[in-house]
Amino acid sequence: MVVRQAVGDDAEAVAAVRRVVYPYKAMSAAATRHIITVQSPGQRYLPLVAERDGEIIAWGSAGLTVWTSEPGESELTVFVHPDHRKQGIGSQLAERLHQHLTEVGAVRVRSFVHPDGLEFARNLGYDGTRQMHFAGVELTSLPEQPETPDGIELRSFDEVDPRAAYTADTITALDEPTDAPMDSIEYDRWLEEIWNSPSMDKSLSVAAMAGDEVAAFTIVETDGDRMWSGMTGTIPAYRGRGLAKLVKSVALRRAAASGITSAYTSNDDANGPMLAINNWLGYRRVQTELGLLRMLDN
Ligand SMILES: CC(C)(COP(=O)(O)OP(=O)(O)OC[C@H]1O[C@@H](n2cnc3c(N)ncnc32)[C@H](O)[C@@H]1OP(=O)(O)O)[C@@H](O)C(=O)NCCC(=O)NCCS
Incomplete structure (x- = not known):
């Protein structure tokens, strides 16, 4: 398994994994490509993919939240295809992203997790009670x-x-x-x-x-x-x-x-x-x- 920085041409495969993990979100491959390729420099955005045998099986991204005046705010997303879970891929992505966020001066990280991922996130030190309803x-x-x-x-x-x-x-x-x-x-x-x-x-x-x-x-x-x-x-x-x-x-x-x-x-x-x-x-x-x-x- 290889973890590497995502490039625009990964968009189609990343969007396909996202569709499996989050059937209730709708983000096209073109929109995914835009997210990978167009960022504000102040965001210090790092998009990563995990690849096995040439197939993209997970995504991780993190960057500073530039649209707030609060200093040090940041965001992190990790998702792993259901067929490739419990193998340490999410942990590896999260570790690299936390390290990156620390290097670029983040103080606090925000992440949204599916109930399935709650234990994983709590083990990484995440806490909170905000709820986001998808409909x-x-x-x-x-x-x-x-x-x-x-x-x-x-x-x-x-x-x-x-x-x-x-x-x-x-x-x-x-x-x-x-x-x-x-x-x-x-x-x-x-x-x-x-x-x-x-x-x-x-x-x-x-x-x-x-x-x-x-x-x-x-x-x-x-x-x-x-x-x-x-x-x-x-x-x-x-x-x-x-x-x-x-x-x-x-x-x-x-x-x-x-x-x-x-x-x-x-x-x-x-x-x-x-x-x-x-x-x-x-x-x-x-x-x-x-x-x-x-x-x-x-
Ligand atoms: C949410 C928002 C778009 C509503 O705009 P609006 O033009 O006032 O909405 P409408 O007048 O069409 O309808 C408001 C409805 O909410 C209801 N409502 C108002 N306050 C409420 C409250 N605190 N709890 C529950 N319902 C409430 C109203 O009664 C009305 O429903 P009704 O017509 O059945 O009585 C506006 O408050 C807003 O811009 N908020 C900030 C941005 C935001 O949060 N956007 C949504 C992001 S997901």
Whole structure:
């Protein structure tokens, strides 16, 4: 077994392993390639793959969290194909990644684990109680689309000025429940990592415009006949008027019309409004992952 740095051409194989491990997430090979090849220099991102007989069987990645003003925050992900578990591969990847994070100045690491991986993570010193619920819906029976309120115009993202989308995304990200506030998102990085990512389908992502301002939006990412909700947000002045329900209803309908059959999303257990919206749309919980933290010895 060889552990080596991932390259863009590994994307297809990595996406295939991810699909087996997380059938409730939807990330295309193109989006995986983007993650491997496009990073902010400050992130010091290290993507690794484990290979056996020329076949990729595991992934590990870690980097500093650059979108927060909190110093020393970092993130780590490890997943191993189910046929290759209990052989020390996850431990080897985690050890290399923790070492890398220590070298680049990380103080605290965040990781989300499947309940199967909880014991593994606890043995590595991870702890915490945050819960991330994953849910899915088949797009055949959606609730009736809400009326569009007066003064609101629906637009697909390919007709939206990226600056207006950036403003709404960064304002609403501040209120997303998390361990490290997303309060430091630079426009150029956002353009490169979010707006220009092949995972964002601009024709299916929807904004509710109030004049030139994005009042609410939902970002659709696609992977074959499945979609993932990248982010849904309503800026504070427009909350509680049904706009998030509206943009997501429209986006799911457009996705269904374009051949997408199922949609997936994740919500923090503390995100009451978004869980209520998704329940109303018919999403049903398929998995809960645990959000864990570990301090690093520097
Ligand atoms: C979540 C968010 C998008 C909701 O936007 P919104 O336009 O106010 O949402 P809507 O008005 O369409 O619907 C809100 C629903 O949540 C319900 N709700 C509001 N607060 C709630 C709470 N604390 N607990 C449970 N339900 C709540 C409302 O009653 C409403 O449901 P109803 O119409 O059945 O009564 C907005 O609060 C936001 O931008 N939050 C920050 C970003 C974020 O967390 N995005 C989701 C990331 S996964």
